[in-house]
Amino acid sequence: MRVVIAEDAAMMREGLVRLLTDRGFEVCAAVADADALRSATAAHLPDVAVVDIRMPPTHTDEGLRAALDIRRDHPDVGVLVFSQYVETRYATRLLADRPTGVGYLLKDRVADVADFVDALTRVASGGTALDPEVVGHLMRAGQRITGVASLTPREREVLSLMAEGRSNSGIAAALVITPGVVEKHVANIFAKLGLPSSDTDNRRVLAVLRHIGG
Amino acid sequence: MTALRAPFTAAVLRRAVFCLVGVVSAAAILAVPALVPALGALILRATGGMSRQPAPAVAPIFLVLFPLTVALLVVLAAPLGRVTGGMHRRLAGRLLGVHVDAPPPRSSNRLGALVADGPGWRAVGYGLLKVPLAIPQGYGLFCYVLGPVNLSYPLWWPLFRNHPPGTRLGPVWALTPFGLLGTRTFAGTFLIAAAGLAMLLVAPWLMRAGTAPDLAAMRRLLGPRRLAERVRELQASRARAIDDAATMMRRLERDLHDGAQIRLATLAMNLGMATEKLGADGPPPDLRQARELVALAHRGAKDALADLRDLVRGIHPPVLDNGLGDALATLATSSAVPVAVSVDLPDRPAPAIETIAYFCAAELLANAAKHSRARGVGLGVAGAGARLTLTVTDDGVGGADPDGPGLAGLARRVGVVDGRMRVHSPAGGPTRVEIDLPTHA
Numbered sequence: 149m150r151v152v153i154a155e156d157a158a159m160m161r162e163g164l165v166r167l168l169t170d171r172g173f174e175v176c177a178a179v180a181d182a183d184a185l186r187s188a189t190a191a192h193l194p195d196v197a198v199v200d201i202r203m204p205p206t207h208t209d210e211g212l213r214a215a216l217d218i219r220r221d222h223p224d225v226g227v228l229v230f231s232q233y234v235e236t237r238y239a240t241r242l243l244a245d246r247p248t249g250v251g252y253l254l255k256d257r258v259a260d261v262a263d264f265v266d267a268l269t270r271v272a273s274g275g276t277a278l279d280p281e282v283v284g285h286l287m288r289a290g291q292r293i294t295g296v297a298s299l300t301p302r303e304r305e306v307l308s309l310m311a312e313g314r315s316n317s318g319i320a321a322a323l324v325i326t327p328g329v330v331e332k333h334v335a336n337i338f339a340k341l342g343l344p345s346s347d348t349d350n351r352r353v354l355a356v357l358r359h360i361g362g
Numbered sequence: 363m364t365a366l367r368a369p370f371t372a373a374v375l376r377r378a379v380f381c382l383v384g385v386v387s388a389a390a391i392l393a394v395p396a397l398v399p400a401l402g403a404l405i406l407r408a409t410g411g412m413s414r415q416p417a418p419a420v421a422p423i424f425l426v427l428f429p430l431t432v433a434l435l436v437v438l439a440a441p442l443g444r445v446t447g448g449m450h451r452r453l454a455g456r457l458l459g460v461h462v463d464a465p466p467p468r469s470s471n472r473l474g475a476l477v478a479d480g481p482g483w484r485a486v487g488y489g490l491l492k493v494p495l496a497i498p499q500g501y502g503l504f505c506y507v508l509g510p511v512n513l514s515y516p517l518w519w520p521l522f523r524n525h526p527p528g529t530r531l532g533p534v535w536a537l538t539p540f541g542l543l544g545t546r547t548f549a550g551t552f553l554i555a556a557a558g559l560a561m562l563l564v565a566p567w568l569m570r571a572g573t574a575p576d577l578a579a580m581r582r583l584l585g586p587r588r589l590a591e592r593v594r595e596l597q598a599s600r601a602r603a604i605d606d607a608a609t610m611m612r613r614l615e616r617d618l619h620d621g622a623q624i625r626l627a628t629l630a631m632n633l634g635m636a637t638e639k640l641g642a643d644g645p646p647p648d649l650r651q652a653r654e655l656v657a658l659a660h661r662g663a664k665d666a667l668a669d670l671r672d673l674v675r676g677i678h679p680p681v682l683d684n685g686l687g688d689a690l691a692t693l694a695t696s697s698a699v700p701v702a703v704s705v706d707l708p709d710r711p712a713p714a715i716e717t718i719a720y721f722c723a724a725e726l727l728a729n730a731a732k733h734s735r736a737r738g739v740g741l742g743v744a745g746a747g748a749r750l751t752l753t754v755t756d757d758g759v760g761g762a763d764p765d766g767p768g769l770a771g772l773a774r775r776v777g778v779v780d781g782r783m784r785v786h787s788p789a790g791g792p793t794r795v796e797i798d799l800p801t802h803a
Binding site for chain 2: 258
């Protein structure tokens, strides 16, 4: 799997290159600012780009803007936005037009190498990876929406994991329950939120997320 | 009885001296506008400008001299105003017991600050106002001096009546507020004496009435700024303080975000990778790499600690809790240029003032080390009463710009607590920066 990395802190960038190379990814380019990211993405057309939000020259949100540009210009390139803090607004902007092939994680998540690599793989193959922090914010914001309040704690856990972008089997593994039980929970959640539950596709879940996240 | 005793108290005598000085200085002030054109005329005459055919050199000389004189007057007016204002303030304090606070000192001795010196110009205004103010003072003084003289006429009269009989004498004249009184008889001198008594009795009140508006003008023009100006100044300094605080928070966030936070994230990543290399149980799949990653993480942890330590010191150096003296001594030991520290503080200033003084000293030392090429730096703090003065001197190349971003920023921070900074740094050196702070904000 081919990756482009944009991260301005040199030691973090080198660490990521090392980690991903070690895990069998092919790192096509590791750059330090948004413009270099745009051109590297256009040149290499990787499966996924790992993008730091705050980069030179303004150190505000140039990474996010570059990520949005990449999603517009290269729909096949997955984008994993990567930051030291999470902003719900950024998440909703990233998910706005198309909730596929996109991720938004805290940098802390690299500490759990397997989870991080899993998330990156998901994004590269068109899935979603949202940080539990982001999901938590969205869930709290969604409290006032009819149905969310009536979810059981277990259903809430399942909804959160779905929102993070995990598959049913992934959720089952995380909660140590069988996939069948997960499916039952998912059906209940859809019923309570008043959404059609015909398939269990992640896109459906992201519709939920957008529903509660506004 | 008090009315009778009033003219003979020390207080009235002092007031009379004040009035006398007032009249003299008013006369001196009046002389200035007369002096300048007179001097001009003198120059013209000396250079032959007044002659029928002026020498061709005269016009250019005059064209140069005239604006030069005007410019000189403009530059000198405010400083002179300050000097004479200070004199008047001291006189009022010593003679009348009325203490007017000194205005804030000039921000610097540069030409711009010399001309744009509000308190100086207000003192010039006071000087001009002194002319009309001195008139009632002079009148009171006149009564005070001539009252006793007139009162004594009956005493003098017999002394001068020793001429041969039949001599026709002119009248004896006396100057009173009711006009020139003349008398040829002994009885008449009593009329003059009565006028003198009235003058003497009324003189203290006249002088008091004459000095009252003067003192009011002094408070307004020679004292610290008026309330409205003070409010404006405080508003501006508050806005600067808020800006500085916001900038500081932003810088702190940046430093944490780009420093310790990223180091810790990298450290976590390396440990995460090391954990994988060590495996969950059994013999480690890749011990060599795991060791390498742990070593990397170890180094990262130490770097993160160093980063945090620097950051913490930048927020508030812990040694400052022991007092400014210890903090400055510690600061001096970490300077690249040798620093001689002298601290003379009778009392501990407020913590906020200590912090400001410390960071000013830190920045000035850093400046000296960076720009001055100095071989030695002197760092002194001396307290006197409710103010303390931080002095940083170096034997470097000088040329420090008080309006540059660094020093202007310092002046701003100092200004928030009504402190002042003076920079004396001629090209070629040496440099002397003085920061004057209140001990309690």
